[in-house]
Amino acid sequence: MAATTPKDLNYREFKEGETLPFRPDPSQPEFAVVPWVKPTPEYVNIYPDSLVLKTIQLKFKQDEKVELFMAFAHEGSAGGYFAIVMDRAEGNIQKYLGSPTVSLVERQQFIPGWFGCLAEAVSHIHDIGIKHRDIKPANILVKHGSVLLADFGISKMGLGKTLSTTVPNEPRGRTPKYAAPEVGDGSTRGRAADIFSLGAVFLEMLVALYDVNDIQWDLSKVIDTLSNQGSQQPEKSFGKRVGSVQEWMGGLDTKLKEDWHRDILHLCREMMKEEREDRLSAEAIRLKLSDLSCPDSPLGPCRCRDTDFTDGQKLIKACKRKDGIEDVQRLLREGDKDLKNTKGAIHQASARGYVDIVKVFMDSGVSPDMPDYGNRTPLHCAASYGQDEAFDLLSKNSDVNLKDEEEQTPLHCAR
Known part of the structure; x- marks a missing residue:
């Protein structure tokens, strides 16, 4: 393969703070396309024979921010690989x-x-x-x-x-x-x-x-x-x-x-x-x-993100509180129309047996079969924690045969 130089690459540079151009992929609604990315000069110099920029796909959720520094595909005899190079930790x-x-x-x-x-x-x-x-x-x-x-x-x-x-x-x-x-x-x-x-x-x-x-x-x-x-x-x-x-x-x-x-x-x-x-x-x-937080102790809750929780994270936190129904209603009313489908939100309310909050989600059109990232439905969560009232409510409109990533149905999870 001939040496690749920056001028040979089809890319566009983005200034710090500029939004990357995520474009929806009609064939896969949950994905977005990043058509160009910025290669760093250091990598171009180190790997001149193996750096090939391509259009890539990233799963892009409303409650996740992808900070992309460089993406490249290495085309080698072993079949190649894809990598995302991000900011380096210490x-x-x-x-x-x-x-x-x-x-x-x-x-x-x-x-x-x-x-x-x-x-x-x-x-x-x-x-x-x-x-x-x-x-x-x-x-x-x-x-x-x-x-x-x-x-x-x-x-x-x-x-x-x-x-x-x-x-x-x-x-x-x-x-x-x-x-x-x-x-x-x-x-x-x-x-x-x-x-x-x-x-x-x-x-x-x-x-x-x-x-x-x-x-x-x-x-x-x-x-x-x-x-x-x-x-x-x-x-x-x-x-x-x-x-x-x-x-x-x-x-x-x-x-x-x-x-x-x-x-x-x-x-x-x-x-x-x-x-x-x-x-x-x-x-x-x-x-x-x-x-355990007190003046004499350095322990306490994490304060790294006190000011930058996303609406999705705020919604999940509200669903974990017995008195969180007003916050849930407010967030759903004021937030993006897809906020109700935040993975983990209705699941947390179901696991805790907060039936009133579960009803808010169901009344807003959330599917009781919506999986979280582990393919667990709200019914799985209610069953796992022995929340009978939530289980009865959800089971009226849920598929009890759906399996999570461990091949378990809600009935397998029931206590």
């Missing part, structure tokens, strides 16, 4: 969990504020039907002191193959160290498995607030286990050593210096229960962290 939180390159003072400055942000992120993706499936420090990016949850199930959101947003060419299989016990036994990775993995990360964040030679070394020894490959090399796994980890956490109280440290420890114990049915939900974790 790294991930792994270096804050005991690395000598980050001082104890820095760890104590940044880590406390990340608990609430991560709980908010996981709660949100669970609300709209997305399971992360591989929560670990390497997938939690840091930018300007804030944390960004990355690499979560993009294939479940309509982009086709999963695209890594952290390390190129890194396999997307589960990470044994942070996997829940049931995942190691071959079960599916559901929301409860996400909670276990997040609990393991929280525990590492907690012990990182202390000197490396103190309790961090103890935890590292507790999660050592023998590899199931038959070698005698130790393999670190919270899931395989969950009993020992719980026992170790039980004796950690007296070693912690702050009351809020003990609060986090107790939360980790609830998140890392061996039986998945006994673990807290992401929403319960978010609320507990919010309740």
